[in-house]
Amino acid sequence: MAYGIGILIAERFAVAAVSEHAISGSLHVYPEDASKTDVLQGVPVEKIVSTALEQVQQLQLTETPTYLGVGIPGIVRNGVIEDSPNLVQLKGAKMQALMTEAFTPVFGTLSISIFNDADVMAAGIAATRGHLDQLIRVWTLGNGIGFGLYPYREGIWEAGHSVVTLDPKEQYCGCGGRGHLEGIMGNRAMRLRFMDMEPDEVFREAQAGDSRCMDFVKLWHRALAAATASSIHMAGPGKFFMTGFNASFLNLTLLNEYLHDMVKLSPLQGYSLEIVPGGEAVAAVGAAVNAAQAAERSSLAVAG
Numbered sequence: 614m615a616y617g618i619g620i621l622i623a624e625r626f627a628v629a630a631v632s633e634h635a636i637s638g639s640l641h642v643y644p645e646d647a648s649k650t651d652v653l654q655g656v657p658v659e660k661i662v663s664t665a666l667e668q669v670q671q672l673q674l675t676e677t678p679t680y681l682g683v684g685i686p687g688i689v690r691n692g693v694i695e696d697s698p699n700l701v702q703l704k705g706a707k708m709q710a711l712m713t714e715a716f717t718p719v720f721g722t723l724s725i726s727i728f729n730d731a732d733v734m735a736a737g738i739a740a741t742r743g744h745l746d747q748l749i750r751v752w753t754l755g756n757g758i759g760f761g762l763y764p765y766r767e768g769i770w771e772a773g774h775s776v777v778t779l780d781p782k783e784q785y786c787g788c789g790g791r792g793h794l795e796g797i798m799g800n801r802a803m804r805l806r807f808m809d810m811e812p813d814e815v816f817r818e819a820q821a822g823d824s825r826c827m828d829f830v831k832l833w834h835r836a837l838a839a840a841t842a843s844s845i846h847m848a849g850p851g852k853f854f855m856t857g858f859n860a861s862f863l864n865l866t867l868l869n870e871y872l873h874d875m876v877k878l879s880p881l882q883g884y885s886l887e888i889v890p891g892g893e894a895v896a897a898v899g900a901a902v903n904a905a906q907a908a909e910r911s912s913l914a915v916a917g
């Protein structure tokens with residue numbers, strides 16, 4: 614399982630050939646202009662699949678790929694996108710079957726697997742930072758709040774929608790649920806809360822001593838600490854990574870302080886928090902790493 618392809622379909626397309634947990638050649642993105650962040654809004658799934666194929670055909674492949682992994686936002690199970698609040702047209706799409714249908718005539722038999730985008734980010738961070746042998750969890754802080762796990766397993770962990778407050782006025786989450794982490798931390802939610810200010814201005818004004826902004830910045834950190842504490846209480850301590858374009862707003866000292874107040878059982882205190890760059894290249898590597906592991910599992914199942 615040495616050579617495969619990783620694809621991230623999120624704000625735009627990012628594709629790469631991956632060999633030995635690293636990109637072979639270079640990452641290819643479409644469209645190249647990173648400021649166009651909503652190019653996939655409303656695009657039919659068949660068009661998304663054919664565009665993914667076109668982008669992969671532009672890679673300079675040095676070998677025949679044997680596996681292909683796709684990371685995409687939403688609840689993904691058994692190759693089907695069960696829901697995708699940010700790309701609503703994908704709800705119910707049989708992504709694995711559609712990708713197989715499109716790619717097989719061009720590449721022959723490929724083992725194709727579909728994953729949640731935060732899970733491929735977790736796999737990419739594990740692969741590029743030497744943590745493939747342990748549980749890692751990742752928060753992606755962007756328009757929405759993603760939560761990814763590595764190693765991959767079947768199941769649901771929509772921890773961006775963790776309930777972190779019982780205040781019924783907290784209703785800015787993109788899913789419509791009350792009291793959710795994303796409703797406090799998500800970029801879209803912050804813009805809804807502060808109609809007169811962009812998120813970066815809110816954090817700047819907090820630095821400058823504005824009390825409304827200072828209170829919000831505390832709430833923002835306390836919310837992430839609460840969701841992280843819940844994850845620790847449910848699945849144990851370990852490494853948590855934070856990435857995404859709003860990770861730069863994080864104050865790790867403050868976050869650790871709140872978390873310390875929330876996790877008191879001594880066997881659970883061996884956790885660590887780290888901010889990492891992440892990005893499309895890391896996610897593409899993660900998609901391929903997860904796909905390689907899935908291909909290995911299914912060949913073992915066949916052999917067994």
Ligand SMILES: [Zn+2]
Pocket residue numbers: 773774786787788789790793795796
């Ligand atoms: Zn929600």
